[in-house]
Amino acid sequence: MDIQTIKERIAAVESKRDYLLSLLEQPNLGTLRIDVNQALEELDELVDEFKRTIPQTENN
Known part of the structure; x- marks a missing residue:
């Protein structure tokens, strides 16, 4: 899976x-x-971890 596909999937989530x-x-x-609160917490953690791992730039 390429990085662009991952970014698109994270954006969808x-x-x-x-x-x-x-x-x-x-x-x-x-x-x-x-359960909804837990889902929100986990979603936020996932997005934060992704942004730390794959820094976002204006060109991406």
């Missing part, structure tokens, strides 16, 4: 963050709120 945030606003989420 990162775009799902807003959806997870919107789920937290649902009043009937119940105990699933814990």
Whole structure:
């Protein structure tokens, strides 16, 4: 897998963050709120680790 494909996949995953945030606003989420919070934390860690590993430049 080339670096451009990885960047595109990370961008696709990162775009799902807003959806997870919107789920937290649902009043009937119940105990699933814990899972959504965990998913947000893990997504943020994944994106942060990717950005540390593959520095983003304007040319990429």
